[in-house]
Amino acid sequence: MLCKYETRRIEAVQEYHVTPIAHVKLLPSQKKRSCTKRELKNKYYCFSYVHKKNKNENGTFLCGSHEATHFLELLNHEDLPLFNPLSSEGTSQSVGEGGIGGASNTRIWNPIAKELSDTINLLIIY
Template identity: 45%
Template structure:
């Protein structure tokens, strides 16, 4: 899932029901790949999605705090606690 840029995020919110599942602190030297294409080294958010028109189109993606805050603002979701 590609979530780089505001247009991509807005399209995702129109196409999917998106909710935050977790905000996780990474261990030392641990890395996670973001849906923006960047490598996360401190913490990440996990979001789950379900297609609005296709209930079988489901999955999850990871992103850093700036992108997560934008998704939370677009969806009106709550910020999960680390």
């Protein structure tokens, strides 16, 4: 899914059910491209999409902070916590750590939910 332009992101939200899945810090030397076709530099969001009329038209896409902020605004969805696979247990629980919006709030995790979230994020990175 291409999302370089604001108008295309608006159309995407109108045509598809778009859901944020993860907010992930890039690993050193990891290379990924966003839905704008640009190389991601530091962190990215992963979104899933399903066409509203044709459920067989679905998938995932990655985007950088600028596009993700716009998608989250269009979806009226709050930021997801930044997952850094190389950080210690304490740091990976902070919300917005250098992320979209810049707020630094602490999220209290149920241990099982935290483990599931970390597993999903690791699968996305892989």
